[in-house]
Amino acid sequence: NAGVMQNPRHLVRRRGQEARLRCSPMKGHSHVYWYRQLPEEGLKFMVYLQKENIIDESGMPKERFSAEFPKEGPSILRIQQVVRGDSAAYFCASSPFGAGDTDTQYFGPGTRLTVL
Amino acid sequence: AQSVSQHNHHVILSEAASLELGCNYSYGGTVNLFWYVQYPGQHLQLLLKYFSGDPLVKGIKGFEAEFIKSKFSFNLRKPSVQWSDTAEYFCAVNLKGSQGNLIFGKGTKLSVKP
Numbered sequence: 001n002a003g004v005m006q007n008p009r010h011l012v013r014r015r016g017q018e019a020r021l022r023c024s025p026m027k028g029h030s031h032v033y034w035y036r037q038l039p040e041e042g043l044k045f046m047v048y049l050q051k052e053n054i055i056d057e058s059g060m061p062k063e064r065f066s067a068e069f070p071k072e073g074p075s076i077l078r079i080q081q082v083v084r085g086d087s088a089a090y091f092c093a094s095s096p097f098g099a100g101d102t103d104t105q106y107f108g109p110g111t112r113l114t115v116l
Numbered sequence: 117a118q119s120v121s122q123h124n125h126h127v128i129l130s131e132a133a134s135l136e137l138g139c140n141y142s143y144g145g146t147v148n149l150f151w152y153v154q155y156p157g158q159h160l161q162l163l164l165k166y167f168s169g170d171p172l173v174k175g176i177k178g179f180e181a182e183f184i185k186s187k188f189s190f191n192l193r194k195p196s197v198q199w200s201d202t203a204e205y206f207c208a209v210n211l212k213g214s215q216g217n218l219i220f221g222k223g224t225k226l227s228v229k230p
Contacts, residue, residue, distance in 0.1 A: 004159075033217060042120070042206060042220035043160075056215045091160065095216065103216050107152070109159035 002027065004094050004108035005074075012114045019079040019086070021111045025094030032075040033105060034067060037089040049075060082115045089113075118143050120209050122221035129197055130229050137192040137224050139207030149190040150208040150218065151181055160206065166190065177201070199230045 005024040013019050025032050030051050035043040045059040049069035060067065064082075069075040079086055089112050093105035123138035141147065151163040164175025171183040181192045190207060204225050208218040 031216075035218075035220075040222070042122075042222040043208075043218070045217040045219070048215050048217055056217060059217070093218075104150075104162060104165060105216070105218065106162070107160040 004092060004106055006090075006092050006108035006111050008111060009109060010112050010114070012116060013082050014116050015083055016081050019082050019113055021077040021079075021090050021092075021113070022074040023077070023092030023094075023108060024074040025092075026096075026106055029094035029096050029106075031095045031097065031103075032069050033093045033095070034075075034077050035091045035093065037091065037110075039088075043091060046077075079113075082113075084115050087113055087115045118209075118211075118219055120207055120219050120221040122205075122207055122224050124224045125222070126225045126227070128227045128229065131199055132196050133228075135192070135194040135197045135201070135226070137205055137207075137226070139190045139192065139221060141188050141190070141207075141209045141219075143188070143209060143211060143219075146212040147209050148212060149181070149183060150210075151175065151179070151190070151192050152206045152208060153203045154206065154223075155203045163192070163205070197226070197228050199228045202226060202228045 032049045034046040037043045047060045047067045048056040064080045066078045089110045091110045092108045095103045095105045097103045119142045121140045149166040152160040153163045154160050164173050166173045166183050174180045204223045206223045207221040
């Protein structure tokens with residue numbers, strides 16, 4: 001059973017370009033969480049999605065960031081007009097139930113975004 | 117505000133030494149608690165978790181953690197570390213009944229000298 005997959009593993013963008021990060025959850029998991037890790041910081045929650053629905057985007061910056069999890073295909077985190085402050089590691093996690101009571105999140109390897 | 121504190125930024129130990137990494141949380145409700153480990157160049161892996169029941173939780177690779185509700189703590193322990201335990205360790209919390217998003221501490225880097 002393959003784990004959570006993320007691609008690309010490394011992404012370099014110039015200021016003003018768009019970044020698209022992909023996450024394929026574990027087989028059988030329909031809940032996806034995105035986290036961002038800035039240098040010397042812990043992971044910070046960004047957004048929680050189920051198939052075709054955004055459940056909680058309270059951690060997402062209001063502008064330039066968007067996320068989707070379509071019926072078919074991976075979840076996408078999209079950052080428009082990137083700035084140097086967006087340089088970070090972006091982690092995706094998936095879980096089978098999405099419930100806070102008994103659920104465990106399994107993490108992908110992350111995408112390291114560098115903005116020049 | 118809800119938060120998770122890990123007291124040590126970097127811990128350096130010799131092989132066979134005992135390990136204790138501190139984790140305290142600030143949360144008003146009932147919580148689930150997790151420790152994740154990130155080995156160099158690898159993704160986060162679940163080390164152990166606490167949902168309910170026995171507050172002493174055993175995880176993989178000889179790690180254990182004890183939930184002390186009165187102290188809002190969930191410290192990670194291992195009696196004898198190995199060089200292969202060199203990694204970064206993250207404590208995380210979520211609120212029971214929530215959507216499940218995790219609040220992470222800043223992490224503790226453990227370096228074990230052979």
